[in-house]
Amino acid sequence: MDIPRNWRLRTQRYALVGEECDHCHSKIFPPRDICPDCGLEAKAHYAFSGKGEIYSFTVVHDPPTGYEDQAPYAIALVKLEEGPIVTAQLTDVDSAQVAIGMPVEMVTRKLRAEGEEGVIHYGYKFRPTLARA
């Protein structure tokens, strides 16, 4: 993977940075450089608010390699308030509490570590929106 592409992925994963279409102003995530709505080029970076709600979800009991220590956990399709739907792991929630329509917000968490000595990967997850007094 070349360096600019790598850099772009990191921003996207840490902070939910996608794109905005210059032509129809659709918000795009993940970034793909072509607007899915009007088909024209879209390259302007756009930082999403991270707010959204659960569109659908599933609970993973038999996780893929590298995620065993986190199971069981929920994976959800989150509908962002700007429009796009993103797939992400849920965190800070008991699987039994997860429900369609639940308001969630983006947090940056550990996705997985390459063993005890390897690199740690970070990226976005979603948690129930923090209740505020």
Next chain:
Amino acid sequence: MTEREHRPATPGQGKAAPRPARIMRPTRAVGLVGYGAYVPRLRLPAKEVARVWSEGAALLPIREKSVPGLDEDVITMSIEATRNALARAQIPVEEIGALWVGSESHPYAVKPTSTVVAEAIGAVPHLLAADWEFACKAGSEALQAAIGMVGAGMMRYAVAVGMDTAQARPGDALEYTAGAGGAAFIVGPQEEALAEIEASLSFVTDTPDFWRRPGAKYPQHGQRFTGEPAYFRHVTTAGQELMQALGRTPADYRFIVLHQPNTKFPQRAAELLGFSPEQTRAGLLVPEIGNTYAGAALIGLTAILDEAEAGDRVLLVSFGSGAGSDAFSLQVTPRMAERRAAAPRTRDYITRRKEIDYGVYVRTRGKLSM
């Protein structure tokens, strides 16, 4: 209480001269333009630790402590606290000239926490980034440096974070209190400040009260050595000297917040400094979240800033083993009222809690060897 230090500085210097307290003030006035806290969701009651290790008979130093989730570490927690500070500061991130994270639980031994945090908030690439170490004083040391950098005009804004996910050997006295959490501060010009930093002071000596050798998983401590010669001497001297240098008394301050390894130490030290329980209350979070090490005094300050009014003064004194204290005198500005609600209050995180038992705690903290 304040003692003069009489020490020869270099071999051959002969008779020592007295050392007057050195108060620090930058050339340009600075303040906190943003602040933010973070506490994880899980809580381990101290009575759970007592149930497992002392048949429930131990005197409990706190009620419960915060425990990080499986996917949390000092990097992820620093990112959230810094985002909260940014939400209140409302500054362009590209004007942040330094981002420093003080901790004794950085996820990597070699590879900075600060670069990941800087990347996540979009502050890269033109900034200073490094991790600071001085036991529980690492975060306040970073704050001192941030004051210096901004105050010297080297940059407009600097971020200082104190954050820890403290580890203790199973069954050790520290296991009751070793918590997780911390705070981030953005230092900037005084005219934009939510709280002005009036002056600071630092007081350090070589004291063997607590340590961890490279490669050792858990720290060691000098048992009773941690009280008088370490915590109380450094905290009270730094606090007293700063007030004296500024010509202040406890009556000039509405709040005091001290490093809080347990409930009693900060209460006693505040009393020795002449402060009342009412002045101590708002910043004393250790009974509810445990000792958050490099984050402890700093997150206490965020809880105070959440309720302070314009004109209120705050005395902050940290403590780090090894040993030293940083003391800061702050005064809240009218700007605080309009920015406070831009991020969650520290109490919002403390209220969000899920109690766990010792078994879940052992799994969460990776204390199982399989």
